[in-house]
Amino acid sequence: MKKFWDAILGVVLILHVIAINFMSGARIAFSLPIVILGIILILYHFVKNKIKEREFLSKGFKIAKIFLCIGFICFLGIEAMIVTYPKHNEKKDDYILVLGAGLTNRINPSLILRERLDAAIECLKTNDKAYIVLSGGQGEDEDMPESHAMSKYLQEKGINNDRLILEDKSRDTNQNFEFSKKKIEEHSHKSLDEINVKIVTTDFHAFRSSILAKRNGYVNFDNYSCSTVWYLIPVTYTREAFAIVKSVLFDK
Structure with missing residues (x-):
């Protein structure tokens, strides 16, 4: 069984992606890279003996394994x-x-x-005078901005429309903070450093959100995160590690 670990892991990864997309009823972000990794592991199983037989390929593969180990250690740290x-x-x-x-x-x-x-609704129990800023633009696979769908959901839950502020232009987390900052300052007639903001997101997303909040001038903020549904934990936490590297290097 040990010599088949790579092929077995590849099949498990592919089946896991199929399962979580089916259970969620939607395409989960980062699904494609995991499927590709699964395919690579399966293909590797059938060519690894040939790699070992060729000295040049064998040495290159040993060097690649060193970099993979370093990358894995960094991944665990993140x-x-x-x-x-x-x-x-x-x-x-x-x-x-x-x-x-x-x-x-x-x-x-x-x-x-x-x-x-739902977490934002919970927050209102201790923030009865707070306004809710809904941040999310329209993706290519969406018929409306996310913030509009979010507003409809909250109003159906009994939240008064007067308490909702919509930001509907952002396309990623960095823009969520950038564009919401303008909405908050326009609504409050205050500078952002005079305002206390509670960031509501999912647990895997809280750390990166705090990094990007600080970059966009949020000073007085705290987090209130909901838990990730159990079957999405592997893919969301894995994706988030790579997203943090991307945000640190490229988001301004």
Whole structure:
């Protein structure tokens, strides 16, 4: 069985992606890279003996394994920061900022997004005077901006429209903060450093959100995160490690 570990792992990864997409009723981000990795592992199983037989390829593969080990150690370090970052602060704030997370069937909040919205409703119990900022633009696979679908969901849950502020231009987390900053300052007639903001997102997303919030001038903020549904934990936490590297290097 040991000599088949690579092929078995490849099949497991592919089946896992199929299962979580089926259970979620929507395409889960980062599914394609995991499927590709699964295919590579399966192909590797059938060519690894040929690689060992050729000295040049064998040496190159040994060097590649060293870099893979270094990368894996860095990956574990990032995951440790994601897991240990504080995620649940219940203090009172002026604004509750809910970050978008995609739509299902082009018009309805995804499972992850619904959980964020439910968390925002929970926040209102201790933030009864706060306004909710809904941040999310329209993706290519969506029929409306995410913030509009988020607003509809909250109003159906009994939240008054007067308490909702919509930001509908952003396409990623960095823009969520950039464009929401303008909305908050316009609404409050104050500078952002005078305002307390509660960031509502999912637990795997809290650490990166705090990095990008600081880059966009958020000073007085805290996090209130909902939990990731169990079957999405492997893919969301893995994806987030790579997203953090991308945000640190490229998001301004």
